[in-house]
Amino acid sequence: MDITNLTITDILNGYKEKKFSVSEIVNAYLDRIEKLDGKINAFITVDRENALKKALRLNSGQANTNQPLSGVPIGIKDMFLTKGIRTTAASNLLKDYIPPYSATAVSRLEDAGAISLGKLNHDAWAHGSSGENSDFGNTLNPWSYDHVPGGSSSGSGAAIAASMVPITTGTDTGGSIRLPASFTNTVGLKPTYGLVPRYGVIAMASSLDSIGHFTKTVEDSARILNITAGADGYDSTLRQTQGKLEDYMEDLNKDIKGLKIGVPKEYVTKGLSKDVKEKFDISLKVLEDLGAEIIDVSLPHTDAGIAVYYILQTSEVSSNLARYDGIRYGHDRSLFGKEAKRRIMLGTFTLSSGYYDAYYKKGMQVRTLIIEDFNKAFSRVDALVAPVSPTPPWKFGEKANDPLAMYLSDALTVPINLAGVPALSVPAGFTHSASLGQGGLPIGIQFIGPHFSEKLLFRIGNRFEKQTNYWKELPKL
Amino acid sequence: MKYETVVGLEIHVELNTSSKMFCRCKNPDLTDKPNTTTCPICLGLPGALPYTNQKAIESCIKIALALGCTINKNSFFERKNYFYPDLSKGFQTSQFLHPFGEHGKLEIETNGVKKTIGITRVHMEEDTGKLTHSNVNGKQVSLIDFNRSGVPLVEIVTEPDIRSGEEAKEFLTKLQRIIRYLNVSDADMEKGQMRLEPNISLRPIGQKELAKYKVEVKNINSFRFVDKAIKFEEKRHEELLDKNETPVQETRGWNEFKNVTVSQRSKEEAHDYRYFPEPDIPPITITDEQLTIIKSSIPELPDGKKERFVKEFNIKPYDAEILSRDHKLATFFEEAAIIGKSHKIDAQKIAGFIINKKINPNDTLPATLIKEITEASKITIIDEAQLKLTIEKVLSENEKAVNEFKSGKENAIMFLLGQTMRKLGIKVDPNIVKNAILNQLNK
Numbered sequence: 001m002d003i004t005n006l007t008i009t010d011i012l013n014g015y016k017e018k019k020f021s022v023s024e025i026v027n028a029y030l031d032r033i034e035k036l037d038g039k040i041n042a043f044i045t046v047d048r049e050n051a052l053k054k055a056l057r058l059n060s061g062q063a064n065t066n067q068p069l070s071g072v073p074i075g076i077k078d079m080f081l082t083k084g085i086r087t088t089a090a091s092n093l094l095k096d097y098i099p100p101y102s103a104t105a106v107s108r109l110e111d112a113g114a115i116s117l118g119k120l121n122h123d124a125w126a127h128g129s130s131g132e133n134s135d136f137g138n139t140l141n142p143w144s145y146d147h148v149p150g151g152s153s154s155g156s157g158a159a160i161a162a163s164m165v166p167i168t169t170g171t172d173t174g175g176s177i178r179l180p181a182s183f184t185n186t187v188g189l190k191p192t193y194g195l196v197p198r199y200g201v202i203a204m205a206s207s208l209d210s211i212g213h214f215t216k217t218v219e220d221s222a223r224i225l226n227i228t229a230g231a232d233g234y235d236s237t238l239r240q241t242q243g244k245l246e247d248y249m250e251d252l253n254k255d256i257k258g259l260k261i262g263v264p265k266e267y268v269t270k271g272l273s274k275d276v277k278e279k280f281d282i283s284l285k286v287l288e289d290l291g292a293e294i295i296d297v298s299l300p301h302t303d304a305g306i307a308v309y310y311i312l313q314t315s316e317v318s319s320n321l322a323r324y325d326g327i328r329y330g331h332d333r334s335l336f337g338k339e340a341k342r343r344i345m346l347g348t349f350t351l352s353s354g355y356y357d358a359y360y361k362k363g364m365q366v367r368t369l370i371i372e373d374f375n376k377a378f379s380r381v382d383a384l385v386a387p388v389s390p391t392p393p394w395k396f397g398e399k400a401n402d403p404l405a406m407y408l409s410d411a412l413t414v415p416i417n418l419a420g421v422p423a424l425s426v427p428a429g430f431t432h433s434a435s436l437g438q439g440g441l442p443i444g445i446q447f448i449g450p451h452f453s454e455k456l457l458f459r460i461g462n463r464f465e466k467q468t469n470y471w472k473e474l475p476k477l
Numbered sequence: 478m479k480y481e482t483v484v485g486l487e488i489h490v491e492l493n494t495s496s497k498m499f500c501r502c503k504n505p506d507l508t509d510k511p512n513t514t515t516c517p518i519c520l521g522l523p524g525a526l527p528y529t530n531q532k533a534i535e536s537c538i539k540i541a542l543a544l545g546c547t548i549n550k551n552s553f554f555e556r557k558n559y560f561y562p563d564l565s566k567g568f569q570t571s572q573f574l575h576p577f578g579e580h581g582k583l584e585i586e587t588n589g590v591k592k593t594i595g596i597t598r599v600h601m602e603e604d605t606g607k608l609t610h611s612n613v614n615g616k617q618v619s620l621i622d623f624n625r626s627g628v629p630l631v632e633i634v635t636e637p638d639i640r641s642g643e644e645a646k647e648f649l650t651k652l653q654r655i656i657r658y659l660n661v662s663d664a665d666m667e668k669g670q671m672r673l674e675p676n677i678s679l680r681p682i683g684q685k686e687l688a689k690y691k692v693e694v695k696n697i698n699s700f701r702f703v704d705k706a707i708k709f710e711e712k713r714h715e716e717l718l719d720k721n722e723t724p725v726q727e728t729r730g731w732n733e734f735k736n737v738t739v740s741q742r743s744k745e746e747a748h749d750y751r752y753f754p755e756p757d758i759p760p761i762t763i764t765d766e767q768l769t770i771i772k773s774s775i776p777e778l779p780d781g782k783k784e785r786f787v788k789e790f791n792i793k794p795y796d797a798e799i800l801s802r803d804h805k806l807a808t809f810f811e812e813a814a815i816i817g818k819s820h821k822i823d824a825q826k827i828a829g830f831i832i833n834k835k836i837n838p839n840d841t842l843p844a845t846l847i848k849e850i851t852e853a854s855k856i857t858i859i860d861e862a863q864l865k866l867t868i869e870k871v872l873s874e875n876e877k878a879v880n881e882f883k884s885g886k887e888n889a890i891m892f893l894l895g896q897t898m899r900k901l902g903i904k905v906d907p908n909i910v911k912n913a914i915l916n917q918l919n920k
Contacts, residue, residue, distance in 0.1 A: 027560055079523045081522075099522070100517065101517050199525070200517075202524050203526075203757075206756035207756035235526050236527065237758075315753060316756060319556050321567075322567025323521045323523070325562075327562055351751035352749055356752075362752055432622075
């Protein structure tokens with residue numbers, strides 16, 4: 001059975017038409033993991049036994065059609081707690097931690113019938129843009145083993161690209177879903193802050209963490225959000241939803257004629273690589289061909305984004321990591337890696353008495369200005385479009401010893417987290433790379449919308465995807 | 478004494494809500510086995526998030542209102558970052574910049590002198606776990622019980638307005654009564670539901686500024702000990718100051734067996750708690766409607782009750798004060814006084830009866846009490862002439878007993894009393910009869 005380009009929709013239809021059984025699907029994905037993951041290293045833990053057991057339980061292969069994801073395999077970023085299954089945050093500090101409860105998002109997906117194949121690699125504590133900060137080794141980019149798959153959700157993007165699983169979860173605090181999605185030719189959703197519960201997901205920076213996912217297609221992404229969104233009574237920062245939740249798949253096939261899509265000039269003027277610029281311009285043409293009106297807008301405080309982000313984020317990180325104090329979890333703080341230590345020190349400094357006003361407080365004030373930038377832009381346009389990364393995937397080691405260069409790769413993603421708005425990263429083509437000899441490395445663009453405008457982003461994303469079909473390109477493995 | 482004592486108090490009160498501050502765990506009591514009323518949230522497990530207990534916030538605001546505070550309608554929780562093994566998250570969720578209540582006051586009276594003690598702040602936070610150091614299988618170990626972790630805790634801080642141990646004791650007694658009236662906590666010191674830390678310093682009389690040091694005393698579990706600890710410190714500081722030494726700024730612990738304070742740790746370096754707004758809990762807005770509802774749920778407090786009892790029932794202020802100490806007793810008195818009125822029984826008589834006979838409002842009903850008083854009253858209206866006649870008759874019939882009494886056998890009076898009572902044939906207050914017999918005998 002060829003599972004390399006199966007979408008969730010294909011799998012569910014296949015079950016309905018009895019083309020294959022749940023066990024066959026689960027086995028096929030597990031076999032592919034076994035075949036490829038020794039090299040790619042997308043998984044920290046593969047839970048073969050439980051997955052096969054669950055598959056068997058689904059009525060000897062007949063999926064329960066009442067459950068929206070019955071029998072669909074998923075991979076879970078190792079920041080999400082999974083009851084009884086080791087959850088490491090990709091850090092040696094938690095290498096032996098087996099949680100007594102599951103994250104809301106995990107429970108919801110499992111209650112919907114999804115079958116977890118295991119836990120995915122990422123930068124330890126979700127600190128990083130390349131995956132190189134994992135204590136469990138680098139995850140390789142399936143498109144080129146010399147290149148980073150993007151981080152922090154390195155395993156989540158790579159696993160989808162390599163067709164080792166059709167859905168993966170991710171966390172996006174400053175770009176950790178969108179960047180790997182754009183580096184692996186996959187679809188990554190960073191939902192509005194306060195749409196998907198954070199409960200049970202190891203906190204990185206609480207006011208920025210968004211709980212999202214990776215899929216092959218936009219339709220699949222909307223399907224997953226239908227399951228994960230909504231108040232859970234545990235995350236108090238969630239919008240209190242009343243009555244029926246939105247159906248995120250509802251508008252997928254609506255056209256986008258007449259929609260005003262803004263291009264923030266600060267995102268395209270400086271530092272874009274030639275490849276990225278070229279693919280972005282082509283993407284704008286595609287949108288215009290689809291009937292959208294492209295409008296230039298300005299987000300004047302974009303430049304301050306990285307600075308504000310590295311003050312607020314590290315402050316919250318320093319506090320959130322305090323609980324790993326050496327008393328519980330079996331290991332002490334010496335097992336924090338370099339990057340975690342760097343952030344703990346930065347954050348402790350910025351919160352210290354005498355510095356709070358100059359750093360944290362000022363950071364919060366500039367954050368308000370950034371939010372206002374977006375509000376102003378959205379009074380003129382329905383959505384924004386921008387590149388995800390100023391450059392295509394870089395090579396391993398290229399930025400690993402230069403934290404600042406690494407931080408700057410998030411310049412086009414962090415302002416979105418600071419504003420708390422949603423963004424959807426979709427494939428937008430490949431670099432011209434003769435040396436790779438296979439159409440180059442993936443490039444992604446992101447659609448950004450006002451708070452809780454996911455339905456609109458899926459609509460734009462779906463039309464763009466149907467027009468371009470980049471997702472159908474596969475890495476040669 | 479050439480010094481003036483300056484004391485400010487920090488009081489922690491555990492609220493009696495049914496669940497904890499940020500999770501749905503049962504608010505434990507001391508009978509719960511260690512680490513049985515816990516969940517991922519109060520254990521501070523990875524991924525856990527706080528979910529606020531609205532009832533606890535209301536209770537905190539009630540306390541603030543009862544202490545005359547202005548309420549910050551726009552507030553938020555903050556993280557107080559510090560390390561301690563009983564602190565499950567590595568920070569305590571508390572309030573720093575905008576406590577729910579600020580700028581309150583409480584009036585106290587010591588030795589007939591009235592005085593106002595300023596309340597700096599009333600804020601909401603969570604309790605920590607509890608450490609015990611013990612020997613397990615021959616090994617010295619420290620054990621952590623997280624049952625108490627996350628119990629709603631209100632911190633009340635006073636201005637440095639207290640000038641003596643007596644004032645501190647009076648303030649705390651009054652505060653405890655108010656908290657119990659509000660029914661937000663049992664404020665039982667022995668159970669750790671109310672914990673006190675006085676900050677003590679001495680300054681030359683006439684000096685306006687605070688002293689350059691202060692000493693915080695912990696581990697005090699009764700108001701009497703607060704008084705004693707302050708007196709102990711007063712003396713200690715005075716001796717040092719007389720020698721031109723400044724007492725060390727430090728935390729000391731009260732040793733109730735030796736009646737002394739003992740140095741615990743010096744606070745040479747102030748803690749940097751790195752407070753910042755708790756990102757996991759949205760800011761809290763208290764609407765006028767909410768505030769009105771909370772206000773209306775505050776019962777009449779001891780001071781108001783006392784004044785009203787004096788005015789409405791015309792009882793002695795001293796009695797009114799005693800009756801208003803406990804909310805149940807006060808209500809009992811008031812109900813009895815209303816029933817008594819229709820029986821033409823004076824409220825002062827009811828007050829006196831309740832206080833002298835130490836009536837427990839849990840043991841009887843106001844109507845029953847009135848019945849008792851009526852019965853007792855009936856007997857006092859005995860016809861004096863008839864009583865006199867009866868006594869004369871009894872005395873003449875029992876010459877032996879009369880002589881015994883006169884020769885010094887005082888017990889004989891009891892025999893004569895019994896005889897008289899029997900002859901009267903009605904319920905009479907034996908004291909009145911006894912006095913009448915004594916009068917007759919001593920003539």
